Amino acid sequence: MHNFGLLGHGNDTAHWIPKKVCGPLEGLHISSVSCGPSHTAVVTSAGQLFTFGDGVFGALGHGDRQSTNVAREVSSLRGLRTVLAACGAWHTVAIVEVVDSLNSATSCKLFTWGDGNKGQLGHADRETRLIPAYVESLRKLSFCQVACGYDFTAALSTSGQVYTMGSNAFGQLGNP
Incomplete structure (x- = not known):
């Protein structure tokens, strides 16, 4: 079974018994x-983000489409504190602490990358992004939770509002 190294053990071998x-x-x-x-x-816990597995659509955020079978830090987020990450089929979303340069206030912003073919990255286009990109349209919000489906994303703001983006083929975005 070829698993693109998504287990992070340095090879493509499947494991039926848990392995650290x-x-x-x-x-x-x-x-x-x-x-x-x-x-x-x-x-x-220090806010570093590591990814591994299939990088074909840039879902690993390493600036290329290469797969890796060992954990690799997402270098473009180095120096920032990642709070949470979620994986879709071919995209990834992270909540990252950002300091406002005007007032030094900290808020948690949404960064997305990978396959954007269904709009699941939230950038008002369908482009693939190979490194984490800030979701500008949600700049006034701070987020505390994020989840991904196959080709859609749902994010929960700290004010208790849910924002969805991507495919709505089965009504999964919750919008009429």
């Missing part, structure tokens, strides 16, 4: 993990 992920994650305290069908995202 080592390598770059060794010694780090992990706060959350998200799995898509072909890739995995891991957030550390």
Whole structure:
């Protein structure tokens, strides 16, 4: 079974018994993990984001379409604190703490990357993005939760509002 290295063990071998992920994650305290069908995202308690698996649509956020079978930090977010990440089929979403340069206030913003063919990245286009891109249309909001379906995204703002984007083929966006 070819799994694109999404288990993070440095190979493409399937494992029927749980096995600890080592390598770059060794010694780090992990706060959350998200799995898509072909890739995995891991957030550390220090706010680092690591991804591994199939990179064909840029879902890993490493600036290319390469797959990796070991955890690799998303370097474009280095120095920022990732709070949470979610994996769709071919896209990834992260909630990242951002400091406002005008008033030094911190808020949690949405960054998306990977396949945008159904609008699931929220950038008002259908372009693929190979590195995390700030969702400008939601700039006035702060987020606390995010989840991805196959080709759609749902995000919960800190004020309790749900925002959805992407395919609505089965009504999954909740919009009439």
